[in-house]
Amino acid sequence: xxxxxxxxxxxxxxxYAVKELSLQIADGELHFFLGxxxxxxxxxxxxxxxxxxxxxxxILFGTQDVTNFRAVDRNVGMVFQNYALWPHMTxxxxxxxxxxxxxxxxSEIAARVREVLALTQLEQFAQRLPGQLSGGQQxxxxxxxALATTPNVLLLDEPLSxxxxxxxxxxxxxxxxxxQKTKITTVYVTHDQKEALSMGSSITVMRAGEVMQSGTPxxxxxxxxxxxxxxxxxxxxxxxxxxxKKGKGGALQLFTAIGELDSCREDNSAFAxxxxxxxxxxxxxxxxxxxxAKHNRISLTVARLTYLGESEQLTLTPPNAATPTLKASIYxxxxxxxxxxxxxxxxxxxxxxxxxxxxxxxxxET
Amino acid sequence: MQxxxxxxxxxxxxxxxxxxLTVAAVILIMFFFLLLPVGVIVFQAxxxxxxxxxxxxxxxxxxxxxTDSIVNSVNIGIATTILATTISLPLATINxxxxxxxxxxxxxxxxxxxxxxxxxxAIGMLRxxxxxxxxxxxxxxxxxxDTPIEWxxxxxxxxxxxxxxxxxxxxxxxxxxxxxxxxxxPSMDEAAQTAGAPWYRRxxxxxxxxxxxxxxxxxxxxxxxxxxxxxxxxxIGYHDTVPVQIFNTVTDAQENPIxxxxxxxxxxxxxxxxxxxxxxxxxxxxxxxxxxxxxSAVKKVQHRGVLALIYVxxxxxxxxxxxxxxxxxxxxxxxxxFMTAFPEQYTLSHYKMVFVQDLPSLSIKNSLMLAxxxxxxxxxxGVLIAFVVTRRLIPFANVLDSIAMIPLALPGIVLAFGYIxxxxxxxLDPLINPIPILVIAYGIxxxxxxxxxxxxxxxxxxxxxxxxxxxxxxxxxxTILKITMPLxxxxxxxGALLCFSYAMLDVSDSLILAMKExxxxxxxxxxxxxxxxxxxxxxxxxxxxxxxxxxxxxxxGASLVLGKKIGELFRA
Numbered sequence: 001x002x003x004x005x006x007x008x009x010x011x012x013x014x015x016y017a018v019k020e021l022s023l024q025i026a027d028g029e030l031h032f033f034l035g036x037x038x039x040x041x042x043x044x045x046x047x048x049x050x051x052x053x054x055x056x057x058x059i060l061f062g063t064q065d066v067t068n069f070r071a072v073d074r075n076v077g078m079v080f081q082n083y084a085l086w087p088h089m090t091x092x093x094x095x096x097x098x099x100x101x102x103x104x105x106x107s108e109i110a111a112r113v114r115e116v117l118a119l120t121q122l123e124q125f126a127q128r129l130p131g132q133l134s135g136g137q138q139x140x141x142x143x144x145x146a147l148a149t150t151p152n153v154l155l156l157d158e159p160l161s162x163x164x165x166x167x168x169x170x171x172x173x174x175x176x177x178x179x180q181k182t183k184i185t186t187v188y189v190t191h192d193q194k195e196a197l198s199m200g201s202s203i204t205v206m207r208a209g210e211v212m213q214s215g216t217p218x219x220x221x222x223x224x225x226x227x228x229x230x231x232x233x234x235x236x237x238x239x240x241x242x243x244x245k246k247g248k249g250g251a252l253q254l255f256t257a258i259g260e261l262d263s264c265r266e267d268n269s270a271f272a273x274x275x276x277x278x279x280x281x282x283x284x285x286x287x288x289x290x291x292x293a294k295h296n297r298i299s300l301t302v303a304r305l306t307y308l309g310e311s312e313q314l315t316l317t318p319p320n321a322a323t324p325t326l327k328a329s330i331y332x333x334x335x336x337x338x339x340x341x342x343x344x345x346x347x348x349x350x351x352x353x354x355x356x357x358x359x360x361x362x363x364x365e366t
Numbered sequence: 367m368q369x370x371x372x373x374x375x376x377x378x379x380x381x382x383x384x385x386x387l388t389v390a391a392v393i394l395i396m397f398f399f400l401l402l403p404v405g406v407i408v409f410q411a412x413x414x415x416x417x418x419x420x421x422x423x424x425x426x427x428x429x430x431x432x433t434d435s436i437v438n439s440v441n442i443g444i445a446t447t448i449l450a451t452t453i454s455l456p457l458a459t460i461n462x463x464x465x466x467x468x469x470x471x472x473x474x475x476x477x478x479x480x481x482x483x484x485x486x487x488a489i490g491m492l493r494x495x496x497x498x499x500x501x502x503x504x505x506x507x508x509x510x511x512d513t514p515i516e517w518x519x520x521x522x523x524x525x526x527x528x529x530x531x532x533x534x535x536x537x538x539x540x541x542x543x544x545x546x547x548x549x550x551x552p553s554m555d556e557a558a559q560t561a562g563a564p565w566y567r568r569x570x571x572x573x574x575x576x577x578x579x580x581x582x583x584x585x586x587x588x589x590x591x592x593x594x595x596x597x598x599x600x601x602i603g604y605h606d607t608v609p610v611q612i613f614n615t616v617t618d619a620q621e622n623p624i625x626x627x628x629x630x631x632x633x634x635x636x637x638x639x640x641x642x643x644x645x646x647x648x649x650x651x652x653x654x655x656x657x658x659x660x661x662s663a664v665k666k667v668q669h670r671g672v673l674a675l676i677y678v679x680x681x682x683x684x685x686x687x688x689x690x691x692x693x694x695x696x697x698x699x700x701x702x703x704f705m706t707a708f709p710e711q712y713t714l715s716h717y718k719m720v721f722v723q724d725l726p727s728l729s730i731k732n733s734l735m736l737a738x739x740x741x742x743x744x745x746x747x748g749v750l751i752a753f754v755v756t757r758r759l760i761p762f763a764n765v766l767d768s769i770a771m772i773p774l775a776l777p778g779i780v781l782a783f784g785y786i787x788x789x790x791x792x793x794l795d796p797l798i799n800p801i802p803i804l805v806i807a808y809g810i811x812x813x814x815x816x817x818x819x820x821x822x823x824x825x826x827x828x829x830x831x832x833x834x835x836x837x838x839x840x841x842x843x844x845t846i847l848k849i850t851m852p853l854x855x856x857x858x859x860x861g862a863l864l865c866f867s868y869a870m871l872d873v874s875d876s877l878i879l880a881m882k883e884x885x886x887x888x889x890x891x892x893x894x895x896x897x898x899x900x901x902x903x904x905x906x907x908x909x910x911x912x913x914x915x916x917x918x919x920x921x922x923g924a925s926l927v928l929g930k931k932i933g934e935l936f937r938a
Contacts, residue, residue, distance in 0.1 A: 051556050071559035078560040084553035088575045097571070098561035149561065 001061050001152040001185050002027045003048065008057035010043050010209075017043040019209040021057070025202070028183045030176075032196040035206035036232070041189045042157055044206070048187060049155050050074045061152055077146030077184075078155040082162065083138050085130035091117075091141050092126040098149040112148060119178060120144040136167045143175070147182065154186040160195065172199055193233050197221065205229055223267055227356055230280040237281040237326045240358065243273050252355060254279065258318045258326070262295050263353035271355060278356040283329035285352035286316070288338075289345035296350060300326065301343045314338070316346070388750040389760055395747065396769050399810050400776070403784025404633055410787060411626040422627040432611060432624065436631065439593050439608040442527055446592035447585050449532035450539040453683060458543035460676055466667040472680040473544075474922075477537045479687040481917040482694070483871045484534040485597025486892055486910040489903060490693020491530060492518070492602075493703070500693075503707040523604040530602070531592040533687040538591075539584045546580020547573065586643045587774065590636055594777030597873040597889070601896065608632060609779050609874070616786060616878050629783045633776075640775045691914065698907035716908035725883065726909050729891035733913075736801070736887055737869035740808035744865045745858065747809075748816025753846060755817075756824035757832075767817070774814040778874030781807060785879060800885040807875040812865040819861025823854030859923070867920040870913060888913050 003025040010018040018040040025031045033041035046052040048059060050071035058067045066074055077098075086094055095116060099109040117123050120140040130138055139159060146154055159175070160168045176199055179186055190196055196203045197217045204214040212232075213225045224230040227238055241261070245253035250268035254261045256279060263279075271277055289297055300316035303325060314328040328346070338344065411422055426432045461473055494500045495517035502514040518526055550573055558568045596609040604610075608628055615625030667673055697703070701711035720726040747770075754760060755767045773781070785803055789795055794803045827850055835845040851858070876890045886894065892909050895902040 049556075049560055051559065071556070072562050072564060074560075075562065076560050078557065080553045080557060082551070082553060084551065084557040086554060086557070086572055086576075097558070097563070101561055101563045101567060145557070145561070155560075 003031075003153055003185055003187070004058075004060040005044070005048075006058040006060065008044070008047060008054045008059065010040070010047060010052065011055040016040075016209040018047065018054070021206075021211055023204055023211070023214060025185060025187065027185055030179050030186045030188060030199060030201045032200040032203040033187065033189045033206060034193060034196040034203050034233075035191065035212075037191055038208075039206040040209040041191075041206050043209075045155055045157055045187060045189045048153065049076050049078050074153075075149065075151050076153045076155055077149060077151035079139075079142045079146050079157065079159045081158040083130075083142040085138055085141055085145070087130050090127050090129055091122060091133070091144075094130065094141055095145045095148050098145065102149060112150075116144045116147050119147070119181065135163050136171065139163060139171060140174075143178070147178075147184070151184065154182075154184045156186065156188040158190055159188070161190070161192070168195075175199065197233065205232065207232075222354075224280065224354065224356065227278050227280065227359055230354060230356060235283050235327060235329075236354075237283065237286075239279050239281075241277050241279045241355075243271050243275045243277060246271070246273050251350070254353070254355070258298050258300075261348065261353055262350040263355050264350040265353070265355065268355055270357075276358045278358050280354040280356055281326065281348060282352065282354075283313070283327045285348050286314075286326060286328035286330075287347050287349075288330065289347040293347065296348045296353070298346050298348070299343060300346050302338050302340050305338060305340050312338075319343075386760065388754050389766060392747060392751055392754075392766065392770070395810075399785075399806050400769070400772060400781075403781060403788045404776075406788045407626055407629050407633065407780070407784050410623075411630040414623055414626075422623050426624055426627045426631075429624075431606065432628065435606045435608050435611050435628075438524065438604075438606050440635075442524065442531065442599075442607065443589040443593035445525075445528040446531040446535060447539075447589045449528060450536040450588050451581075451585065453532065453536045454540035454543055457679060457683060458540050458547055460679070462544050462547035463665060464667045464676070465664045466673055466676060468677075472677070472684075475684045476540055476680065476687075477921065478684065478918070479533055479691065480537050481867075481914050481921060482534075482691055482910060483597055483873050483889060484530040484595065484690070485601045485873060486694055486889075486906075486913070487530055487534065487690025488526075488598055488601040489697060489892075489896060489907055489910065490690040490695075491526065493693045493697050494689065495526070498705050500707045503705065507707070518602070523599075523602050526602050527598050527604050527607075528592075530598045530690065531595060533690065535588045535591055536683075536687070539581075539588050542580055542584025542587075543577070546577040546584075549580065550576045582643050586639050590639060590775055590777060593635070594632060594779055595873070596779055596877060597893070600877075601893070609777075612779050612783060613878065616783060625783060626787075629780050632780055636775055636777060636780070640772070694907045694910045694914075697904060698911045700904055716904045717912075719905055720908050720912065723905070725886065725891055726895070726905060728884070729886045729888050729909070730912065732885060733870055733888040734916075736804050736808055737866045739805045740812065740869045741862050741865045743805065743809035744813050744816040745862055747813060748820045748861060749846075749851070749858065751813075751817050752820030752824050753850075756821055757829065767821070770817045771814045773811045776811075778807075778811060778872065779878065781811060782875045782878035796879045796881045800880050800882050804875065804879050804885065804887070807879055808869040808872055809865075811872070811875065812868050815864040815868065816858075816861040819857045819864070820854065823857030824850070826857075827853050863920045863923050867917050870917055870920075 005021045005023040008018055008021040009016060021040075021044055033044055035041045043052060047054050050066070050069055050073070054067065058065055060066065061074070086097070089097070092113060096109055096113050099112055104112070114123070117126060120143055122137065122140055122144055125133060125137060125141075130141060133141065139162070142159070156175075160171050163171060172195060188196075188200070197220075200217055202214065202216055203220055205212040205220065207228060213220060213229050215223075220229065220233050224233065230236045231238060239256055239258070241254040241256040243252055244255050244260075247253070250264055250266045252263045252268050252271060254263060254277070261279065298318070300318055302314055303317045304315040306313040306315075311329050311331050314330060316326040316328055318326075412418055412420070414421055457476065461469065492499070496502075497514050497516065499517075501517065502511070505511045506514065516522070554572050554576060555568055558572045563571065594609055596613055599605065599607045599610050600613065605614075608631070612625055612628050612632075615622045615628070667676065696709060698716055699712045699714070700709040701713040701715075703709040720730075751766060751770050755763045760766070785794070785807060786796065789803060790797070794806075796803050831849055831853070832845050835849045836842075840848070870888065872887070873889050876887045877893060880886050880890045888909060892906045892913075895906040895909065
């Protein structure tokens with residue numbers, strides 16, 4: 001089922017929890033609402049569920065306007081952050097409940113409950129009470145219960161936030177597999193950008209009630225619309241720069257604190273000469289210089305080196321110490337032979353130099 | 367070296383015998399003033415003259431007066447519980463789920479009826495519903511009836527008692543229900559919404575099963591208190607009830623053995639209900655997950671119509687529940703009131719008489735003294751028990767907690783009866799000097815309030831604050847006094863105020879144990895005045911109003927200090 005937010009706003013007094021949210025989620029998509037706490041993502045989800053009513057705007061399921069439908073009438077499935085399993089009912093009863101409410105046939109109910117319990121690998125726990133299950137199992141019960149009624153839309157509110165790191169990875173794979181099998185349009189709320197990047201077919205990043213950017217994980221990572229997005233999704237080094245020359249095909253020459261840098265990206269056409277801009281350099285874009293290329297070559301000192309196993313994290317300082325430090329991440333397979341205190345040439349590909357509109361967020365966010 | 371010595375000091379402190387001393391003292395007190403009296407009753411009921419015999423029970427079952435009394439009392443309990451539930455469930459649901467203007471005030475007003483024992487209210491009810499009382503007069507004047515209705519005919523007395531009890535006890539039900547409903551995680555209900563369940567299904571399938579333990583905790587208290595209340599049936603004249611029959615046998619306990627059997631039956635019912643509540647409640651398996659952090663079940667009500675409806679519900683309940691009180695106030699101000707709807711002339715002379723006459727003024731002093739001493743006893747016992755229980759100073763600390771909570775469910779008539787049969791011809795004989803045994807009875811019966819309040823306080827206070835004091839070598843006693851007590855003052859004040867209020871309100875202990883006129887407390891004096899003199903009713907009412915005033919001050923104080931947590935004090 002296709003889901004459409006049409007200028008949805010939710011106001012509490014003078015503050016907007018959600019402001020003018022417009023969004024289309026295609027049928028069968030796994031869509032993420034991503035943002036820091038208090039950004040309005042959960043409110044958006046609850047509006048979609050029918051648990052809250054929007055102050056303005058419409059919600060459409062397919063072509064049907066469901067804005068005034070209560071949760072009871074929307075046929076959505078929801079996994080709550082704390083799972084909200086009914087503690088006095090067994091796993092079976094929890095899963096069966098929605099089907100019984102819909103007055104399905106008894107044999108049909110039994111078959112469907114068995115089906116979703118199998119899908120979530122819970123068959124052997126059917127007669128347990130939720131309190132007798134581990135966190136991961138409870139999470140699966142919540143999922144099974146939400147799926148049982150074959151909902152139009154599946155809503156997940158930070159479903160993995162109560163699990164430990166290892167279980168979380170396992171459940172991500174699990175959820176993806178179930179989504180692929182069921183093909184139910186799913187809206188997933190999280191503050192964990194890795195979860196969103198690795199699982200989502202599309203992501204909406206929200207902040208202070210407003211949509212910052214919507215797109216595929218790749219679009220968001222490679223083409224962040226502003227400094228907040230660049231910093232929020234993945235890690236990045238932000239610094240101010242000034243455009244000194246503009247070439248063809250999105251080529252820019254920039255003056256920065258660490259020297260002159262070239263950028264060559266399609267998004268760059270929006271900038272003019274002399275404009276102050278923000279540069280975003282991903283840690284993995286900073287590489288140890290191998291070629292003899294003259295462009296984008298910077299001499300930096302290794303102030304700190306942290307060995308992380310698969311990669312090494314470098315904190316780099318330019319020769320003139322008044323300027324900011326840079327974070328770099330280099331795969332350990334590259335034979336580095338670097339030590340703290342070493343000065344060496346680094347290189348950044350012009351295609352990796354992201355140029356963004358200047359904003360105050362350089363100071364407030366980093 | 368430094369580390370070992372401080373560890374040693376710490377260990378030394380821990381091994382201080384305070385835990386065991388407290389336990390020994392508390393167990394002795396509990397044994398002599400709780401378990402022993404009940405034990406004596408049970409023993410006497412089964413071993414009259416030292417030999418096992420069921421004579422008393424067969425005597426009891428052969429006499430239809432007693433069997434009827436048992437049936438009547440149980441019916442009073444059931445009807446009161448149902449009525450109190452009916453009154454409080456809608457109100458509790460509203461207050462657990464909605465937020466609106468004046469919510470605090472309206473919720474507080476609901477508790478006002480608690481400030482007077484129901485039997486004092488009976489005086490007011492009698493005024494309104496007598497043959498030539500207010501209601502009949504108004505109906506006659508309006509031409510709606512031709513002859514006065516016999517509101518208080520023998521067959522209606524049952525309902526008169528039930529209504530009085532329910533109007534007095536519904537606040538306890540309301541407090542428990544509100545707490546129970548508010549404790550149900552709102553996402554439980556939301557999960558059922560997304561499953562497509564309509565509101566009544568959600569209530570039946572989800573909310574109610576989760577709130578039920580809390581409801582039962584309150585319902586059992588209401589049931590037991592209604593069954594064992596002595597004052598109301600006595601004053602209304604509904605004598606075929608267990609408490610009144612026990613009361614009648616007390617004076618000749620040695621000659622009339624039926625009392626033992628009747629009290630034994632009350633004990634059995636109480637214990638059974640208490641055990642049922644403990645097993646039905648045991649909410650451990652339900653306490654599992656953290657609550658959702660975003661949602662709040664409390665919805666702000668702004669729609670004027672709904673708001674008006676809420677106000678009407680709350681105010682109507684309060685006003686109806688205050689009818690007995692209003693009756694008492696009017697009676698206390700009456701110069702003459704005969705054959706008219708309301709008094710024709712008002713006077714303050716009854717209040718003057720209260721302070722001029724010996725007995726009423728003495729009884730106020732007595733009640734204040736007895737209640738204060740009992741509160742002091744509770745304060746000491748309660749803090750010690752709570753400390754031992756929350757800090758797990760001894761194994762089986764929660765057994766101690768459970769024992770200390772027994773008096774909440776143990777009816778006053780049982781305890782009073784037990785004291786008489788156990789302590790006759792000792793220093794504590796109420797026929798010699800009723801004051802010591804009255805203080806003990808008042809104290810023991812209100813101990814649960816104090817324990818609950820203090821436990822709540824200790825639980826909020828992190829142990830590490832105490833440990834920080836031990837590290838410096840402070841003794842446990844000093845630590846409690848200097849560190850913990852100041853932090854939980856609010857809880858202690860609230861608990862003390864409740865102990866004091868309920869000691870002032872006490873009916874059964876007072877009526878049974880205060881055998882000498884010089885020791886009469888307020889409630890017994892009200893009863894005696896009501897029975898004795900021609901104008902005693904007016905004097906009794908004036909005394910009742912003064913009592914109400916003292917109690918309102920205490921209860922308002924307690925609820926200000928404790929806020930919402932006040933409901934937790936009324937759980938079995």
